[in-house]
Amino acid sequence: MKIATMQSHIVAVPPPYIGGMYWIFVTLQTTCGIKGVGEVYASTFHPEVMVKVLDDVFDRYLKGHDPHHIERFYRECYSSGFTQRPDLTMMGAFSGLEMACWDIIGKAADKPVYELIGGKVHDKLRSYTYLYPTNSKGEYDYECPDLAVECALKNMQQGFTALKFDPAGPYSAYSGHQISLATLERSENFCRKIRDAVGNNCDLLFGTHGQMTPASAIRLAQRIEPFDPLWFEEPVPPGQPEAMARVAAKTSIPIATGERLTTKYEFHDVLKHKAASILQMNLGRVGGILEAKKIAALAEVYFCQIAPHLYNGPVGAAASIQLATATPNFLIQESINTWDGFHAEVVEDKIDWRDGYIIPNAKPGLGISLNMDVVKAHSPYTGKRLHLIMDSKVYNEHSNTPG
CATH class of the missing domain: 3.30.390.10 (Enolase-like, N-terminal domain)
Structure with missing residues (x-):
């Protein structure tokens, strides 16, 4: 062949x-x-x-x-x-x-690929979603804790048992920085209100996208520890596991990281420095399915778990599902809502999500195929923006204005 x-x-x-x-x-x-x-x-x-x-x-x-x-x-x-x-x-x-x-x-x-990389371990995969709160104008609003609570309750009612949110932004090209008292207060308030709303029915996953210095991250961790998050994600920028390890040593919250890392070598650095206990490889960046399986095996040796990252399309999700299904130390898989909307339109059959879990299918290969009519209708991309962007300005946390 x-x-x-x-x-x-x-x-x-x-x-x-x-x-x-x-x-x-x-x-x-x-x-x-x-x-x-x-x-x-x-x-x-x-x-x-x-x-x-x-x-x-x-x-x-x-x-x-x-x-x-x-x-x-x-x-x-x-x-x-x-x-x-x-x-x-x-x-x-x-x-x-x-x-x-x-x-x-x-x-x-x-x-299915999972039968070729160790065989099925899990019949269903626990999943989580980001909160996408909308205001009265139908616009996404990530600043209001009350809207976040409303969104959290909706997702809990759909069946999600874990919810992720990130009130500690913005994403700055000049990170890590020391976040302000106002941002510390906002983050604590988000955690308190969401925990009060969902009780023990949902884990809270606190994202930060590498915005802080270790000292700032430790201050924030102390603020949100009382609400028992399942993880504190990327507390410092990637590439310096020693710095992240300083945060991990000062909090009871498990540290999660990995969406911006690639290959077993970078993940091994994280593990050997005890910088994180939850690894979030994205299979479309980390080196594919086999490399991710090797990273999962390294994590297993350190009694750490994997929670594959997913902020892209459904094909990368299908690959993550294959990995997760065959991995003993799988913790949770990132979902984008319930795989509806454009994620469902661009494939022939949408990812099977039921009551908070992804159900792996038994189709050969990745178990997914593109709807080429939809692909062609939305190609090519004519915009100039990248997939995700960071603020190009220095962010002054104390005035809350770029400068």
Whole structure:
């Protein structure tokens, strides 16, 4: 079996852009006609740049090769250009292509991928969602705790048993910084009000997206500890596990991290420094399914758990579901609401979500296929914004104005 062709699809996500501004899908086809689909979660550059990266990686390292040879493909990409180190852009491109290879492998074997990477451990996967509160104008409003409570109750009634929110923003290119007393108070207030509303029916997942210095993160952790969050996510910027470990040592709240990391090497740094006990790899960036499985095994040795990150499209979600289903130390999977809206429209069959859980299907490969009519109708992406952005200005926390 040989890989013959590749096609990339940059799909513009319609407003309100839940899951990012666009999704990068790739499809592969073998000489014998088997098709596979994958998704790239790499947002350093405009997607037009990623199309060229994907073309280059495919032509150099995958075209004409057997899709089963994942280890060979990984090592050649990882070492490309005499690099041999974690590279977000390369591993993003590799991840999407690797997923598509696994989709082909599963279809050729007539088995879901989870049966090929250890076999089913979980019949259903606990899931959580971000809170997406809307005001009276129908606009998303992340500043009002009362709207967050209203949204939390709605999600709890749908069946979610874990809810994530991030009142400690904004996301600044100049982080980490010391957050203000007002932000500390707002974060504490969010936790108090949501905990009072949901009681012990839902875990609270506190996100921060790496905005703080270790000293500031410790101050915030002390404020929210009484509300017993399941985790404190990315308290400091990525890339310095020693700094995150200082936070972990000063709080009883489990630290979670990983959405911006790639490969087993960066995750091993987190584990060996005792910086986090919950790893949140995104399969469209981390190195694909096999690399994520290796990271999960490393975490198992340290008695840590995985909670795959997902703020992109449903193909990356399908890959995460395969991993989670076959992983003993799986904790929880990020969902985007109940996989409705555009996440359901862009695929032939939506992800099966019931009463707070994702139900893995038994279809071969990744168990998902694109609705190409919808893909074509939303291609190409003509915007200039990246998938996600950070504020380019210095943020003055004490005046609450850019400056």
